[in-house]
Amino acid sequence: MVCAALLPAQEKRTAVVPDSPARTVAVLPGGANTHYADNRAPLLPSPLVKLPMGSVRAGGWLRRQLELMAEGFTGRLSDISQFCRFEGSAWAHSRGEGQHGWEELPYWLKGYYNLGYALQDQRILAESRRWLEAVLASQRPDGYFGSRGNLIGDRLEGKAPDLWPNMVMLYPLRSMYEATGDKRILDFMLKYFRWQLTLPLEQFTPFSWQHWRAGDNLDSIYWLYNRTGARWLLDLAHVNHERTADWVGGIPTWHVVNVAQCFRAPAQYYQQSRDLRHLKATERVYDTVRGIYGQVPGGLYGADENARPGFTGPRQGAETCAMVEIMFSHSMLAAITGDPLWLDRAEEVAFNSLPPSMTPDLKGLHYLTAPNQVQLDRQNKAPLIQNSGDMFSYNPHQYRCCQHNVAFGWPYFAEYSWMATPGNGLAAVYYVASDVRAKVGAGTEVTVKETTDYPFDGAVNLTVSPAAPVRFPLALRIPGWCDQPKVSLNGKPVTLPKTARGWVIIERTWQRGDRVQLELPMRIDLTIWTRNRNTVSVHRGPLAYSLRIGERWVRAEGTEAWPGFEVYPTTPWNYGLVVDTLNPAAGFEVVKRPGALPAQPFTLEDAPITLRAKGRRIPQWKQESNGMVGEVQPGPVRSAEPLEDLQLIPMGCARLRIAAFPQIGDGPAAREWGEPPPVILASAASHFEPPTVIHDGVVPASSSDQQVHRFTWPERRGTREWVEYVFPAPRRVSSVEVYWAEDATRGGCRLPESWEVLWWDGKSWQPVAAAAGFELRKDAFSAAAFRPVETTRLRLRAQLREGAPAGLFEWRVRD
Ligand SMILES: [Zn+2]
Numbered sequence: 001m002v003c004a005a006l007l008p009a010q011e012k013r014t015a016v017v018p019d020s021p022a023r024t025v026a027v028l029p030g031g032a033n034t035h036y037a038d039n040r041a042p043l044l045p046s047p048l049v050k051l052p053m054g055s056v057r058a059g060g061w062l063r064r065q066l067e068l069m070a071e072g073f074t075g076r077l078s079d080i081s082q083f084c085r086f087e088g089s090a091w092a093h094s095r096g097e098g099q100h101g102w103e104e105l106p107y108w109l110k111g112y113y114n115l116g117y118a119l120q121d122q123r124i125l126a127e128s129r130r131w132l133e134a135v136l137a138s139q140r141p142d143g144y145f146g147s148r149g150n151l152i153g154d155r156l157e158g159k160a161p162d163l164w165p166n167m168v169m170l171y172p173l174r175s176m177y178e179a180t181g182d183k184r185i186l187d188f189m190l191k192y193f194r195w196q197l198t199l200p201l202e203q204f205t206p207f208s209w210q211h212w213r214a215g216d217n218l219d220s221i222y223w224l225y226n227r228t229g230a231r232w233l234l235d236l237a238h239v240n241h242e243r244t245a246d247w248v249g250g251i252p253t254w255h256v257v258n259v260a261q262c263f264r265a266p267a268q269y270y271q272q273s274r275d276l277r278h279l280k281a282t283e284r285v286y287d288t289v290r291g292i293y294g295q296v297p298g299g300l301y302g303a304d305e306n307a308r309p310g311f312t313g314p315r316q317g318a319e320t321c322a323m324v325e326i327m328f329s330h331s332m333l334a335a336i337t338g339d340p341l342w343l344d345r346a347e348e349v350a351f352n353s354l355p356p357s358m359t360p361d362l363k364g365l366h367y368l369t370a371p372n373q374v375q376l377d378r379q380n381k382a383p384l385i386q387n388s389g390d391m392f393s394y395n396p397h398q399y400r401c402c403q404h405n406v407a408f409g410w411p412y413f414a415e416y417s418w419m420a421t422p423g424n425g426l427a428a429v430y431y432v433a434s435d436v437r438a439k440v441g442a443g444t445e446v447t448v449k450e451t452t453d454y455p456f457d458g459a460v461n462l463t464v465s466p467a468a469p470v471r472f473p474l475a476l477r478i479p480g481w482c483d484q485p486k487v488s489l490n491g492k493p494v495t496l497p498k499t500a501r502g503w504v505i506i507e508r509t510w511q512r513g514d515r516v517q518l519e520l521p522m523r524i525d526l527t528i529w530t531r532n533r534n535t536v537s538v539h540r541g542p543l544a545y546s547l548r549i550g551e552r553w554v555r556a557e558g559t560e561a562w563p564g565f566e567v568y569p570t571t572p573w574n575y576g577l578v579v580d581t582l583n584p585a586a587g588f589e590v591v592k593r594p595g596a597l598p599a600q601p602f603t604l605e606d607a608p609i610t611l612r613a614k615g616r617r618i619p620q621w622k623q624e625s626n627g628m629v630g631e632v633q634p635g636p637v638r639s640a641e642p643l644e645d646l647q648l649i650p651m652g653c654a655r656l657r658i659a660a661f662p663q664i665g666d667g668p669a670a671r672e673w674g675e676p677p678p679v680i681l682a683s684a685a686s687h688f689e690p691p692t693v694i695h696d697g698v699v700p701a702s703s704s705d706q707q708v709h710r711f712t713w714p715e716r717r718g719t720r721e722w723v724e725y726v727f728p729a730p731r732r733v734s735s736v737e738v739y740w741a742e743d744a745t746r747g748g749c750r751l752p753e754s755w756e757v758l759w760w761d762g763k764s765w766q767p768v769a770a771a772a773g774f775e776l777r778k779d780a781f782s783a784a785a786f787r788p789v790e791t792t793r794l795r796l797r798a799q800l801r802e803g804a805p806a807g808l809f810e811w812r813v814r815d
Contacts, residue, residue: 015497022487022494026502028338028475031422035439037226038420042234043271047338048427049420051438052178053117058414060433060453064599065362065410066118072362073396073562074115074407075124077108080396080562081403084108090147091169092134101147102155103209104404105131106168111324111407113172117179118411132176135169136188143195145169145188160203163196163217164210170220171408177227189224197236204243212258214244215265219332222271234272241269248281251288254687256303256319257401259289260326264333271336282333292687295532296371297544297659298651299348300326304368304385309690310680312532313631314660317368317385320357320402323349324409331416334429340502343429344480347542350413350430351455352651352659355602357406359655364394364564367402371537371651371659374549374629376567378556381628383681383726392627393556395564418448425473427503431460431520440472446510448474453597455542456608456650458482458520464510473507476518481541486519524585524611528663533634535660536579538611538648540590545611546654547661548647549573551604569656573629574621575646576637576662578614588613588648607649616664617641620673624728629658630676636665637673678725686714691723694811702779703751704743705809712741712749712807713800721806722758722797725813733759734788735814737781738796741807749807751776752798757784760793781812788815 016023030045032038038046058066069075078084083104086092090101109131116124139145146169150162170189177185196204196217205211218240225233245252248266253259267282293312294301300323301307302316330346333339358365366376368391378390385391396403418436421427426438426446431454440446446466454460464474478485478501487494487504496504506516522541529535538545550570558564580586589612598606616639622630651659662673682691693709700708713721736757741749755774758765768786775782794813800806 015499017495017497020495021489021508022496022504022506024478024497024500024502024504027340028421028427028503030338033420033422033424035424035443036420037223038422039222039271040226040229043222043225044274045422046335047422048335048429050335050416051418051420051436053114053175053415054179055436055438056414056418057435058118058417058432059435061597061599061601062410062414062432062434066115066414068362068600069115069407069410070119070121070124072358073364073403074108074112074362075121077112077404077407078127081108083400083404086130090149091131091138094134094137096138096146096148096151098147101149101165103165103168104400106165106172107401107404108407109172110168110405111409111411114175114411114415115407117175118414128172129176132172135173136184139188139191142198143191143193145192156208160206161199162208162210163205164208164213166192167210167213167216167220174220174223186224186228189220190228190230193221193224193233193236197232197239201239201243204239206243209258211243212245212253212255213262214240215262215268218244218265218268222268237269237272241265241273247285248278251285254289254303254307256301256305256307256322257325259285259301259303259307260322260329263289264329267333267336279337291531295529297527297537297539298353298371299345300353302370304391305387307687308386309682309685309687310692312690314371314532314535315373315384315629315631317370317373317391318353319367320354320365320369320399321405323354323357323369324406324412327354327409328412331412335419340477341480343477344542346413347430347455347479348544350409351542352544354409355652356655356657357402359394359565360600360603363562364396364558365399365402365406366394367391367399372629372632372657374569374573374656374658375623375627376655377627378566379626381626384624384626384628384679393564393566395556395558396562397558397564421473421475423473423507425475425505425507427475427477428460428462429477431455431477440466441470444468444470446470446472453608454520456597456601458522458541460518460520462516462518464514464516465512466510469509469511471507471509473505474510474516476504476506476516478502478504479520479542481525481539482520482522484521486521488517490515524588524590526579526581526584528581529660532660533632534636534663535632536577536663537660538577538588538613540609540611543609543650543652544659545648546651546657546659547573547575548604548607548610548649549654549656549658551656567655572617573656573658574618575615575644575658576618576635576639576664577646578616578643578664602650602652604649604653604655607653609650611648613646613648614643615646615661616643618662618673621662632660632662633673634671635663636667636670637662638666638670639664676728678727681724681726682711682713683721683723684713684716685711689714694723694808695725696810698810700739700809703739703741704745704748708809710741710749710807710809712805716800717804718800718802720797720799722795723808723811724793724795725811727792727794730790730792732788732790732815733794733813735783735785736794736796737783737812737814739781739809740776740778741809742778744804748805750801750804751778752806753801755782755796755798757786758795758797759789759791760795761791765795781810
């Protein structure tokens with residue numbers, strides 16, 4: 001039994017209506033399921049338990065994604081990627097000798113095998129099993145397996161073994177066990193984790209990916225404990241927690257995938273520690289990262305490698321790896337907590353962000369997908385995004401990690417769409433056309449057939465077919481956006497409590513052919529992103545909507561068989577939306593595409609839903625010289641352009657997209673769209689105090705003003721630091737003014753020892769010629785005039801005083 005005091009308060013809220021077969025519960029409580037491997041004591045009882053691979057058979061558009069994957073680059077990666085060639089691979093060698101023994105192959109197999117199993121594709125299954133048998137055969141007597149190069153940590157300069165690739169490889173092995181019940185896999189994993197226990201503490205995931213992502217190792221430890229009951233695994237789990245990067249006390253890395261993959265680690269450990277601080281830590285990390293960088297539609301956060309202070313707008317992208325990892329993290333968190341909020345979040349990513357990371361035929365992918373992204377070309381976008389080089393064009397040959405890792409996105413989503421519940425029941429977790437076969441009640445097999453066009457439509461029909469009449473609870477998830485769900489049972493409406501939220505549970509004796517109809521009315525909602533320049537996004541149910549932008553596909557690189565493509569816009573995209581925030585639905589008309597849902601609905605041409613909207617163009621909103629979309633400016637925005645009818649399509653259908661719109665306004669608060677501000681970089685910056693404040697026009701009353709935001713170089717003392725303006729086009733500069741901070745009496749900043757200005761001549765940094773030098777004043781702007789320069793980049797460099805931080809409120813640049 002669960003101690004109620006350990007549970008979040010909402011878990012205790014159950015609502016019942018007398019004489020109704022349904023009750024609702026905000027959060028599914030934990031409990032026992034005797035058919036599937038739920039948590040063993042002392043781990044907290046499971047609210048949701050994953051069904052073994054093969055239990056769910058996806059249909060509809062999801063099955064089509066799987067088929068396209070099999071025909072696309074995922075299914076043919078051994079032809080495309082050197083990392084997936086058997087011959088010469090360290091993963092294929094009985095002593096782990098050879099090449100490419102790192103993460104790529106395990107990433108691929110983690111999805112490739114499950115894809116083959118979902119489709120019963122014999123070619124894929126045979127190839128997967130060949131690899132997995134080779135991995136099993138590579139185990140040493142002491143338990144270690146896989147590449148011996150990882151054992152000596154050849155990527156970690158020999159300082160520790162690199163456990164990271166094996167963390168990934170355990171997933172397809174687990175799937176193999178689920179599918180086949182092959183006991184060798186349990187023995188193999190027991191031996192391997194025994195070996196991990198022998199590692200000296202300082203050798204156990206000390207740094208790098210394995211340190212930040214050790215939640216994956218923990219997941220497999222618990223998976224194995226639940227199947228074997230070997231108590232020493234819980235000791236290993238403690239060690240694993242202690243040696244994982246500290247996601248409890250802080251945010252140890254702002255790398256897009258590290259966050260997506262391991263923010264869940266404390267909540268995973270909560271199952272063992274039962275310490276609510278661990279659960280709260282996971283929520284805190286998610287809320288903090290999305291609170292700063294995720295003020296956009298699509299369920300992700302801008303981190304075009306790492307999240308960078310100041311780069312919070314909707315044109316910042318997220319890596320494809322981060323999408324599939326966070327979908328999995330959310331599924332896992334729902335299983336740990338029973339909280340459907342995590343499932344809403346997974347759907348947000350799955351439906352709005354994942355499809356456009358790939359071409360409609362799933363034969364190419366790109367690295368970065370952003371809510372606003374109007375051109376997918378190969379030009380370098382740095383420093384507007386962090387990575388240099390081609391990150392936007394579609395291509396199955398590059399983007400090394402995502403190319404392999406994306407394989408598990410849809411297969412895992414399908415596998416988690418139904419789960420087992422306490423009381424030997426079943427839960428509809430993600431609504432997709434599917435058949436699920438599972439054991440319920442005292443062991444009766446039941447099949448539930450689900451037909452739906454969700455997420456494009458809110459009608460879900462279930463037909464329950466037990467082998468014999470059987471009593472069990474059937475839990476239906478009510479998405480957070482839906483406030484008036486309707487349920488009927490065999491054609492009769494089921495009375496739901498007024499505040500039906502979370503899960504509707506129907507517990508009864510089910511007969512063959514019982515029908516459950518669920519209606520999830522989808523209304524138009526607007527989100528005003530007040531922390532992101534008052535941009536607005538449009539939602540209907542779980543889908544966010546993008547401007548429909550015409551696409552021109554241009555062949556680029558790749559091979560004849562596996563070409564790459566750039567995509568250019570053929571229609572204007574620089575629109576702001578005219579919306580009525582008090583009555584959102586009034587401004588939109590929902591137009592459904594006639595006929596059956598297209599097999600592949602995530603395309604421009606076949607978008608199943610179009611919203612007619614109103615907007616005006618913003619002529620000053622342009623692309624940057626490198627093709628990137630201009631950043632949105634604070635709204636509401638004035639526009640004198642004519643009111644136009646616009647078409648919005650689901651974000652998931654839009655590969656060119658504006659999904660975070662400026663709001664058009666004409667009241668006193670409306671602003672003109674100005675010249676684009678410079679991009680601001682710094683030698684060091686905090687996520688909580690970005691350097692953008694030095695260009696906000698707010699002048700302090702004094703150098704010790706506590707009311708006005710200032711920028712400081714965190715943790716820096718006595719060093720030489722800089723801030724930099726990157727201008728959208730070359731500009732002439734002849735003087736600058738800086739307002740320095742000085743509040744040493746409060747233990748804060750001191751004026752720097754000295755400062756200077758550098759300009760970029762296209763090849764290197766040059767000092768400006770400032771005959772009168774660089775003033776250094778307190779409580780006023782410090783100025784410097786110099787021989788004019790024409791440049792795209794200007795740097796302000798300061799020598800900090802020994803032992804004292806320095807900061808500035810404002811940096812003005814003049815022609
Ligand atoms: Zn990646």
